[in-house]
Amino acid sequence: MLPLVALVGRPNVGKSTLFNALTRSRDALVHDEPGVTRDRHYGVCRLNEARPFVVVDTGGIAGQEEGLAGATARQSRAAAGEADLVLFVVDGREGASSLDDDILQWLRKTARPVFLVVNKTDGLDSRTALAEFSRYGFADVFAVSSAHRQGLDELLAKVLAKLPADGDATILDDDPERVRIAFVGRPNVGKSTLVNRILGEERMIASEVAGTTRDSIATDLERDGRKYRLIDTAGIRRKSKVEQAVETFSIIKTLQSIEHAQVVVIMLDAAEGVTEQDASVLGAVLDAGRALVVAVNKWDGLSTYQREQVEALLSRKLAFVTWAEAVRISAKHGSGLRELFRAIHRAHASATRQFGTSEITKALEIAYEANPPPVVRGHIAKLRFAHPGGENPPTFVVHGSRLRTLSDTYKRYLENFFRKRFKLVGTPVRFVFKEGE
Ligand code: GDP
Numbered sequence: 001m002l003p004l005v006a007l008v009g010r011p012n013v014g015k016s017t018l019f020n021a022l023t024r025s026r027d028a029l030v031h032d033e034p035g036v037t038r039d040r041h042y043g044v045c046r047l048n049e050a051r052p053f054v055v056v057d058t059g060g061i062a063g064q065e066e067g068l069a070g071a072t073a074r075q076s077r078a079a080a081g082e083a084d085l086v087l088f089v090v091d092g093r094e095g096a097s098s099l100d101d102d103i104l105q106w107l108r109k110t111a112r113p114v115f116l117v118v119n120k121t122d123g124l125d126s127r128t129a130l131a132e133f134s135r136y137g138f139a140d141v142f143a144v145s146s147a148h149r150q151g152l153d154e155l156l157a158k159v160l161a162k163l164p165a166d167g168d169a170t171i172l173d174d175d176p177e178r179v180r181i182a183f184v185g186r187p188n189v190g191k192s193t194l195v196n197r198i199l200g201e202e203r204m205i206a207s208e209v210a211g212t213t214r215d216s217i218a219t220d221l222e223r224d225g226r227k228y229r230l231i232d233t234a235g236i237r238r239k240s241k242v243e244q245a246v247e248t249f250s251i252i253k254t255l256q257s258i259e260h261a262q263v264v265v266i267m268l269d270a271a272e273g274v275t276e277q278d279a280s281v282l283g284a285v286l287d288a289g290r291a292l293v294v295a296v297n298k299w300d301g302l303s304t305y306q307r308e309q310v311e312a313l314l315s316r317k318l319a320f321v322t323w324a325e326a327v328r329i330s331a332k333h334g335s336g337l338r339e340l341f342r343a344i345h346r347a348h349a350s351a352t353r354q355f356g357t358s359e360i361t362k363a364l365e366i367a368y369e370a371n372p373p374p375v376v377r378g379h380i381a382k383l384r385f386a387h388p389g390g391e392n393p394p395t396f397v398v399h400g401s402r403l404r405t406l407s408d409t410y411k412r413y414l415e416n417f418f419r420k421r422f423k424l425v426g427t428p429v430r431f432v433f434k435e436g437e
């Protein structure tokens with residue numbers, strides 16, 4: 001599936017700064033909203049749109065953390081051992097330390113391909129900075145400054161050249177009418193109950209999609225005359241006894257499923273509301289720009305009073321994705337599934353709707369006239385025209401002048417205006433602002 005790059009290094013060398021530089025979302029606006037948890041350890045690098053890859057910040061590899069933090073740290077270290085490429089990050093200002101030597105020894109044992117990344121070389125002579133580490137004997141060395149985004153393009157180019165192709169990309173090549181869905185969520189929310197129920201329904205035409213690896217990677221099915229592809233069904237359906245016992249939550253698998261889907265259905269357990277892990281998965285869906293449906297499962301087990309409580313809690317916790325539809329379901333009893341598929345269909349239709357330049361320029365004009373942006377230092381931003389910039393998510397490229405003065409509030413106004421006018425539900429919407437013309 002998506003290739004995996006692990007950042008390894010002692011504390012304070014700049015791993016998390018590099019992590020942020022690589023995984024920084026294009027959609028900063030979204031992430032300013034309260035409620036979105038940005039997972040600090042895992043992200044997807046999309047600096048090259050065509051070849052995204054998962055980045056894991058392994059933190060310190062000593063790691064004495066307990067509880068959930070400990071589990072994440074252990075997963076991160078395990079990830080480094082399985083990574084397609086490790087970036088061994090060192091500090092160009094402090095030079096090599098004995099801790100670096102220890103980490104290097106450990107890395108050699110994992111036998112993964114490693115690039116040496118000498119960070120914090122801003123203001124330093126990069127040749128001198130690299131020379132300090134020459135005794136490590138790396139063929140691939142890079143002098144970068146993560147904080148100032150220097151040297152990252154060259155690093156990225158070499159990383160991409162080193163990574164294997166997405167082996168299961170066949171999952172994406174198919175009938176454009178087939179909707180690709182991923183069911184994601186924490187262990188025990190009911191994913192496998194739901195998927196098995198959907199696939200087990202009568203008159204279901206389902207077929208497994210073979211991957212390059214041993215297992216089927218997806219299942220195609222038809223339902224009410226519409227075609228769907230369920231992503232990563234093997235992992236969901238055939239849980240091993242061990243997996244069931246330890247309740248593993250594979251963040252990497254989740255990120256990969258999101259990447260390959262058009263519509264992500266995040267399943268919540270009604271009795272547990274929106275946990276931090278749920279919020280972090282939601283953040284990943286927004287990063288990826290995917291259409292989203294929230295399935296609130298185990299609705300059957302609740303009293304009327306509990307249902308009211310859950311409704312109130314959800315509307316508060318999901319305030320940052322008001323555009324997503326929430327459907328109450330019971331995977332166990334099969335109720336709410338028709339509504340769920342209707343919501344999936346609406347989200348997909350919105351996410352892939354085709355726009356013409358004239359209709360969106362018209363919308364822009366009306367929005368602008370009804371509510372022009374405020375005057376900033378004697379000037380007012382002009383919005384001249386817009387053209388479509390892509391689907392899933394719908395992207396609108398707006399041309400004008402003094403666009404830098406547009407506030408987040410005004411951008412949100414435009415977004416809401418477009419959402420209403422074009423009846424867009426269940427999908428993020430993006431605006432790209434271009435100065436000039
Ligand atoms: P981590 O512990 O390896 O994740 O390190 P952090 O990313 O938290 O960075 C540790 C410190 O180094 C912070 O104060 C950063 O601001 C600083 N830092 C990170 N990258 C650079 C860089 O490229 N140049 C300089 N001068 N400082 C950096």
Ligand code: GDP
Nearest residue numbers: 187188189190191192193297298301330331332
């Ligand atoms: P997964 O780990 O997300 O795949 O979750 P499972 O499908 O294995 O379900 C975990 C547990 O929740 C099982 O004991 C299921 O029987 C139970 N469960 C799943 N869906 C429902 C539901 O709609 N209502 C109730 N009451 N229990 C459910």
